[in-house]
Every structure is written in C-alpha cells, then in structure tokens.
Amino acid sequence: AQTVTQSQPEMSVQDAETVTLSCTYDTSENNYYLFWYKQPPSRQMILVIRQEAYKQQNATENRFSVNFQKAAKSFSLKISDSQLGDTAMYFCAFMKSGGTGTASKLTFGTGTRLQVTL
C-alpha cells in the first residue's frame, strides 16, 4: 500500500513571496504519477501540477514548480510570486501507473493549509 505524508499542517506566506510545501511518499512501485491539488474554500479540487515518475525533469506550470527526488521519495511544491488567490488547502497525491496510462486511484496526503497575506 502507498502512503503520502504532508508534515506541514499550516503555512503562511506574504504576497509576492515564495513558499515551498513538502510531501513524502512511500511505495514499492517503480512507475507512478504524483500530483498537487489545490482545494480553495469553494471545495472544488483543482489540479495544480503533475509529475511522471519516469521523467527526471521537474514539472513546471507558470508560478508552480516541483522538486521531485525519486530516490528520496520526496515531491515538494514551490509557489513563486504568491498571490491572495493561492490561499487554499494543498494536497499531495500518488497514483500507481496502470501500465498503459490508465487511470487508477489517487492516494492523498492530509493536506497543508496555505494562507497568503498582504
């Protein structure tokens, strides 16, 4: 079974600053995907960024980037130039590869509540 651990229950960052959210996971699988989801107070879970385990290059989506360390089983999220709209719960999630890219179940961490302040 896979487990995902987010050790920072809450974090705060000032507007325009950079913040890094931590995530570690445990798995015996070699082929898998990792995700960061954002859940604002509206409750809608929004995909922020994804990383295929077979890719060495870290994924980047605009102000969001990850630091993927496969050997250490670490997958941190960096948010640059933080904005008020980034205030939300952030969940790290793991998905085992279905072999042909088929969708499988997501295993989530317990989340990190991020507050962006002026």
Place this chain on the structure above:
Amino acid sequence: DAGVTQSPTHLIKTRGQQVTLRCSPKSGHDTVSWYQQALGQGPQFIFQYYEEEERQRGNFPDRFSGHQFPNYSSELNVNALLLGDSALYLCASSLRVNYEQYFGPGTRLTVT
C-alpha cells in the same frame, strides 16, 4: 466544455436512511471515481467505474455501492447511514487511457 457536475450540493439525512448522490463526468471522459473527504482530511478512494462495472474499490463497507450508466454518468448509494458517513463526497472523471482526474464540486452529506 462542461466540467464534472455533482448533485445535490448539500444533503441532510437521518441515521439509518439511504442516500443517492449523482455525478456527470467531464465531456469526453469515460471513467468515474468516487472519494470521501471527512472534515480536515484528505479524500479517501471509495471505488471507480469504467464500462458500467466497478473496477477498483477502496476500504469501504458494502453499504457503499455504485452504478455507472451508458452515458458514463454515475451514482453513489449509501445504505444504513451512520453519523460517521458525514463528509464531502467528491466525484472525479478521467479518460481511461489518461491518468489525469478532474474533480467535481462535491456533495456535502450531513447525517444526524
């Protein structure tokens, strides 16, 4: 392009009752997964449907059952409701050959 939709938005039920939650997947998606998110927790996988069959199941009792229709929409049924079933129920859709899951806004179920 319509995203994932869920109904109802909120629901209040009494212990012992039964409930049905509904989900319409994102246009073009053929796979639906259901998750339970208790307050302050991450979502927990309940089950996944593809081609009208349950393909994977998480650690949930048989009181939780589902269905997928030919148009790919899905229902989640919970029988004999317990207070502990109070949670946000999230539906996620995906294309079978693609691993990305897109979530709906959820149904908030309160059991009294």
